Amino acid sequence: MSGGVPQLLAGKRAVVTGGANPRGIGAAIVRLFIEHGAAVAVLDRDYPDNDAGGPRGGGPVTLHCDVSNGASCEAAMARAQDALGGIDVLVNNAGIVAATRIWDLPEDEFRRMVDVNLTGTYNVTRVALPALLASDRKPAIVNLGSTAALRGGGLLGGSHYAASKGGVISFTKALARELGPRGVRANCVAPGIIETDMTLGKFGENWETELKQGIPLQRFGSPAEVAQAILFLASDLSSYSTGIVVDVNGGFHIH
Template identity: 45%
Template sequence: MLLRDKVAVVTGAASAAGIGRATARRFAREGARVALLDLMECDPAAAARELGPEHVGHVCDVRDRAACGKALERVAGELGGIDILVGNAGVVFGTPLEEIDAAEYDLVMDVNLRGNFNMAQAAAPHMKSAQVKARGGGSIVMISSIAGQVGGGLFGRSHYAAAKSGIFGLAKALARELAGDGIRVNAVAPGVIDNDFTKGRMTPEDKVRIAKTVPLGRLGTPEDIADTCLYLASGLSAYVTGSVLSVNGGLHIY
């Protein structure tokens, strides 16, 4: 049980086939009490109930700084502090440059980048508590994308690539700033994951064709990313901070 006595918050955690949901499930199996945050329409409370009575689910739009603060106050009170934050909420659009309007630009930047900033800002005071330090210190994991490494990709265009690339700078800066408080901050860059995010964007033939371009010969699964989050959230990565972990089957090796 790698996360016994730990409290973990996962954003964008209610989507049925999502990376966040798989991560919440994985953390719960390792003994963590998990708070699943998501938009109202995803019903995070129902997703938490499915995990068990010791977990909670709350509505929280990560674009809203005040809402992030309130949600984490509530979770810390309910579950006893906050040790782990996985900033997973994200949206993607494949719109070409000249067709991206201001609203779509703001949405992509605000959910993917500002959302990670808002949540880290709200989580830091809780992770600096004596209670969390005594349990081994805090860990923040931000979900970026291969699109942030290579300039977009199969689904995301310029705004998505910029937001996901921004996560690398944010994670590295916070890793420096928060290290003295025993808080580690890392980013994960998934490759092509076969789930809802990519649903409707790939035919079965596309999947076979894309899998052939991946050195490990298959698309990724939400569980591949959940396992990486578990490593970064747990004491197994006690000396790892400010890093970007590529989880892409070798699709991008650099």
């Protein structure tokens, strides 16, 4: 980095899921990680099956992966490990959202939400675990929860979204207990309303103004601000933090 600022992930090898959308949180994570010296592989279902998996002009390795499918995760993670030479940081960012209310919520939509957000986090973590346990570079897992899990959904996330992200938070805490003695930290970031394709234009001007007035910082967050919290948890700056949930919501939910 310029100005003599240290690279917080120098020498680290990171896998990030859900980073294909250039306007999303995942892409912001990838950009910041590379800026801080990490070698990065991105797993996303929007990359083609026949993707060669090579770095793009000094950027990340890109690999097709459907996180809800265990076999897809195994294949993608094996290729990521080969490309990077190991894994030190895992960021489970891939996810979907929907605001369907419980009285209109069909079983297949509920299952799909859990399959991607919660089971997907498990699938990727399970196949990355051997490489993380073999790392001698202070390995870390960072999972993406949501403020919706802390306040009972609402806004753009229905009960199934809140439940899936609540599961991610509990899963993260359990990982911290199980993996801490083996040298792997596990933490979670819970974003509030972030300006991505999932939220932009979804509220309407009047409702958006009202929502911002109810947030102490008086605005929505940016993907880069979420990425900064994830960088902290992935780096050695948080070396004595595990099992925690970092809220990135501008004060929208204070508890």
